[in-house]
Amino acid sequence: MTPTPKPEFSQACPIPISDYPNVVMAHGGGGRLMQQLIESIFVPTFKNDLLSQRHDGAVFSLAGQRLAFTTDSYVVQPLFFPGGDIGTLAVNGTANDLAMCGARPLYLSSGLIIEEGLPMETLWRIVQSMKQAADKAGVQLVTGDTKVVDKGKGDGIFINTAGVGVIEHNLPIGPGSVRPGDAVLLSGDIGRHGITIMSVRDGLGFETSIESDCAPLWSLVAALIDQGIEIHCLRDLTRGGLASGLNEIAQAANLPIAIDETAVPVREEVRGACEILGFDPIYVANEGRFIAFVPANQADRALGILRANPLGADASHIGTVAATTETRPIVTLKSQIGANRILDLLSGEQLPRIC
Amino acid sequence: MKFIDEYRDREGAEKCARAIARITTRPWTIMEVCGGQTHAIVKFGIDELLPKEITLVHGPGCPVCVTPLELIDKAIEIASQPGVIFCSFGDMLRVPGSKRDLLAVKSTGGDVRMVYSPLDAVKIAAENPSRQVVFFAVGFETTAPANAMAVYQARQKGIKNFSILVSHVLVPPAIEAVLSSPHNRVQGFLAAGHVCAIMGYTEYYPIAKKYHVPIVVTGFEPIDILRGVYACIQQCEQGRAEVENAYARAVQREGNEPAQKMIREVFRIIPRKWRGIGEIPQSGFGLSEAYEEFDAEKRFGVAGYTAEESSECISGLILQGVKKPGDCTAFGKKCTPEHPLGATMVSNEGACAAYYRYRR
Numbered sequence: 067m068t069p070t071p072k073p074e075f076s077q078a079c080p081i082p083i084s085d086y087p088n089v090v091m092a093h094g095g096g097g098r099l100m101q102q103l104i105e106s107i108f109v110p111t112f113k114n115d116l117l118s119q120r121h122d123g124a125v126f127s128l129a130g131q132r133l134a135f136t137t138d139s140y141v142v143q144p145l146f147f148p149g150g151d152i153g154t155l156a157v158n159g160t161a162n163d164l165a166m167c168g169a170r171p172l173y174l175s176s177g178l179i180i181e182e183g184l185p186m187e188t189l190w191r192i193v194q195s196m197k198q199a200a201d202k203a204g205v206q207l208v209t210g211d212t213k214v215v216d217k218g219k220g221d222g223i224f225i226n227t228a229g230v231g232v233i234e235h236n237l238p239i240g241p242g243s244v245r246p247g248d249a250v251l252l253s254g255d256i257g258r259h260g261i262t263i264m265s266v267r268d269g270l271g272f273e274t275s276i277e278s279d280c281a282p283l284w285s286l287v288a289a290l291i292d293q294g295i296e297i298h299c300l301r302d303l304t305r306g307g308l309a310s311g312l313n314e315i316a317q318a319a320n321l322p323i324a325i326d327e328t329a330v331p332v333r334e335e336v337r338g339a340c341e342i343l344g345f346d347p348i349y350v351a352n353e354g355r356f357i358a359f360v361p362a363n364q365a366d367r368a369l370g371i372l373r374a375n376p377l378g379a380d381a382s383h384i385g386t387v388a389a390t391t392e393t394r395p396i397v398t399l400k401s402q403i404g405a406n407r408i409l410d411l412l413s414g415e416q417l418p419r420i421c
Numbered sequence: 422m423k424f425i426d427e428y429r430d431r432e433g434a435e436k437c438a439r440a441i442a443r444i445t446t447r448p449w450t451i452m453e454v455c456g457g458q459t460h461a462i463v464k465f466g467i468d469e470l471l472p473k474e475i476t477l478v479h480g481p482g483c484p485v486c487v488t489p490l491e492l493i494d495k496a497i498e499i500a501s502q503p504g505v506i507f508c509s510f511g512d513m514l515r516v517p518g519s520k521r522d523l524l525a526v527k528s529t530g531g532d533v534r535m536v537y538s539p540l541d542a543v544k545i546a547a548e549n550p551s552r553q554v555v556f557f558a559v560g561f562e563t564t565a566p567a568n569a570m571a572v573y574q575a576r577q578k579g580i581k582n583f584s585i586l587v588s589h590v591l592v593p594p595a596i597e598a599v600l601s602s603p604h605n606r607v608q609g610f611l612a613a614g615h616v617c618a619i620m621g622y623t624e625y626y627p628i629a630k631k632y633h634v635p636i637v638v639t640g641f642e643p644i645d646i647l648r649g650v651y652a653c654i655q656q657c658e659q660g661r662a663e664v665e666n667a668y669a670r671a672v673q674r675e676g677n678e679p680a681q682k683m684i685r686e687v688f689r690i691i692p693r694k695w696r697g698i699g700e701i702p703q704s705g706f707g708l709s710e711a712y713e714e715f716d717a718e719k720r721f722g723v724a725g726y727t728a729e730e731s732s733e734c735i736s737g738l739i740l741q742g743v744k745k746p747g748d749c750t751a752f753g754k755k756c757t758p759e760h761p762l763g764a765t766m767v768s769n770e771g772a773c774a775a776y777y778r779y780r781r
Contacts, residue, residue: 088528090514098759230647329483337422344512403643405466413659 090368096305096351097412118126120318121240122166122302125233132233133170139226143190147266149258149277150336153195155353156225158282159304161203165284167355168291169231170241171203176227181220190344192223203282205229217336233293241318243298248387249365250323251358252288254279254380255331255371256308261339265266276335281354286378295368299359303352306412309397310349312385313359313411316395320402325399325409347407348399359387426669428642429465437647438470442544448474448721449657450606451650452550452742454592455561455613456483456770458642463775465643474560477698477777478606478742481595482621484560485512485768487695488588488742491728495516496557498576498730499721500526500533508542509557510534519728539564539585546575546583547612555717558585563615565589565706566680569687572708572715584717589706590693593624598701600632604743611639611646611655619684625664633662633775640668687712697736698766717727736763741771746776753777 070344075234092099109117116124123136140156150158161171176196180189200207258279263273283302290297298318302310316323332340332347340347354377362366363385372378397409427433430658451461459479459736460564462468467754496517507523514523527533532552536542546554556662558568568585575583592613600603602749612625617638625636635656649667656663665673684706693705697761708716719722738744746752746765756762758774765771 084530088525090524090528092524102759334422337425341422341425401465402429403431403465403467403470405469407464408465410778415605 094305095412096307096310099408101411105404107134113370119240119242121314122237123168123169123231124165124340125167125240134164134167134171134231134233135229136163137226137228137378138169138359139224141224142263143221144266144296145192145222147278147294150280150353151195151224152225153192154199154280156227157199157203157205157207158280158353160227160229161205161231162283162302164229164231165287166239166302167231167233168235168237168287168297168300169233170288171205171229171231171284172187173208174200174205174229176207176225177301178210179220179224180212180214181222182217183221189223192225196359199282203284209363216298220385227237227372236285237291237297238301239297241299241315244315244319244321244359244387245298245361246321246389247299247362248317248359249362249368249383250312250385250387251360251365251372252308252382252384253273253283253356253358253378254331254354254384255336255338255345256303256352257336257350257408259353261336261347264343265339274335274339276333279352279354279376283354285358286356286372286375287372289375290360290368293367295364295371296361297358298355298361298362302356305351306346307349308357310357310408310411311347312397312405312409315359315395316359319387320372321394322388322393322395323397324388324406327399327401329381329382329384331380343375343416349412349416350419357384362386423644425683428640428644430644434467434470434647436642440473440628440649441475441647444658445472445654447452447760448657448674448699449608449654449726450476450478451609451611451653451680451744452478452607453611453639453646454480454482454596455611455616455641455650456768456772457615458611458613458639458646459483459687459772460770460775461584461643461646463779466644466779467643467739470647471650475650478745479739480599480610480742481695481698481740482561482592483765483768483770483772484564484590484695485516485587486658486736486764487697488513488516488559488773489694489696489728490613491726492588492695493522494520495718495721495723495726497521497526499533499555499586499717502553502721504552506534506545506552506554507538508534508539508545509558510537510559510705513557513559517761528564529533533653538697539568539672542575543571543578543580546580547578552582553720554583554673555721556583556585557588559588561590561592561616562620562684563613564617564693565684566619566677566779569683572687572712573683573713576712584715584720585708586717587688587707588693589688590695591704591706592692593628594701594704595695595698596625596636597632598626598704599741600628600634602741604744607634607742609635610637610655611649611653612636614638614645614672616636617666617668617672617676619677620678621674622666622672623663623674628697629662629664635662636664638664638666638668638672640671657671671674671756695740697740699737724747734766736765736773739765746773748772
């Protein structure tokens, strides 16, 4: 045995930080830290069968009718951005979580936490956006609450919405239904929402013509169901982007997924901004995109159905659920030059790099 | 996208790889110095295309990784002081100091801001005359001109509440440190294209000659890197040891002279401690005497800080190319991006972080 070579320099390593004693932004960033927070605090505390499904919402039966129930909170800055505002996000985000359960979104609640001093005109514009988005998504806003907090204790306005949807088919849509060999379809180009927000946020001023992809997704899902596609699982891609959505499903389904990077549509402007910032678009947030797991023999037909809708015009068949269960439930990605690598969760949010 | 797609073309990459295989007759160990190149190699799987005779080892060229622990502690101390606005590039915020990182300072009320340019920090200082604004000036020669410009502009505009915490390191002394190690096994270098775009490459001539080692200026896209490897292997096979430019679309022999002038105006060359390696003489920049008033270490009285680092991990060996991440027993177990034990796991561009993300 050869002895381990020693460096001529003194080795120096930092002491590990065992845990964050306070919540940091990355705990809400959709990456591994957020997953740890959910798994170490929320799931064990509230442990129940519905929560354990680890789906975008809870699915249950009431009086013989299958329903989906979900909630989400919206804290975006700036409040208005190209392609939408906090109001459109608050409606579409929650309606989309219902759609991902295969449920037709019906009713939303809205809780507004408003910071003292918010211009009344701003509030009016946001509420009008919520109304328009609700009409477009086919949901009604049926109950609400308003609180005002001291100046400096909020960021203009925070919105929470909860939603109820009805499931009018017998498909058990969820990670547990994913099967080896399933095709993975992506409903359109990725990264637009995250880059749009980044471009208008203070400190990172760059000009772009990109607009957020914020949109209601139920019409796409409904078309798939109505035309007999046997959907196994759906996941909308929000924080953490496509990579997080794929990893969540791989883990929940306990199956590996293989993706082809060249099949993932990304717009030129988004790619350019990502190159400058040192980001990978596959981790950048979206607000109107989802992945669908369908049987391989229905993939082409499902793709045709998605592409027939303007929201799904760029839909793409991006990968496959591995046919064996021998490997770990990881996501692998075939790079542009043809080599394979692991597509992992990020710790927290992507941070622009030095050079 | 122009200048991107043609350098990520699969056929082009395979063609380069075949050309490399044709000229390779025996084992060679090549070091890419820059963390950006390490990242690209692992992300695109470039090493998988190479013949098995070629080993790529990953050098000490990630500025986040090599910033010493005590400097992070100084940053955290300054950022924790009331009235301070602490500005930094994004990827420094997550790097752990002895006890916590800058994001943790932010979470307990510190005004820590991510900026994309040091000039934004000068602007913040102008807009907040009653606050002290500190910029964390980290990086190799690549970021030095912009950081120097920030200090220069602050003086021109009479902005007194601006200062920088300097942690600038230089590539040529790091290459020499690797080459002069008795355990060195590196037979050729891919020099960092971005650094050479600023500094040119004449300073590598004496190193190539003294250690009889080829040094090839190399870019960052897959085909750029493969071309750099090709040029390097060709020299190795032919027994040559020259400085060669395989990144001519961005790098000129003399570099960017106005940028160098700005560096000379504001900075001087000093010894620097490298995380995971130790002190290397004449290996970094500090503020020159004429600009000392902008030195945050002096302004905030943190100059004397030291921090003891544990010797559990092997990042020192990895930074010198003696070992690879997979050789470490803690890799992916005790040591992860959330809880890094060592320099090479803390940054995205560190070799261990890149392997963790793409190879585990």
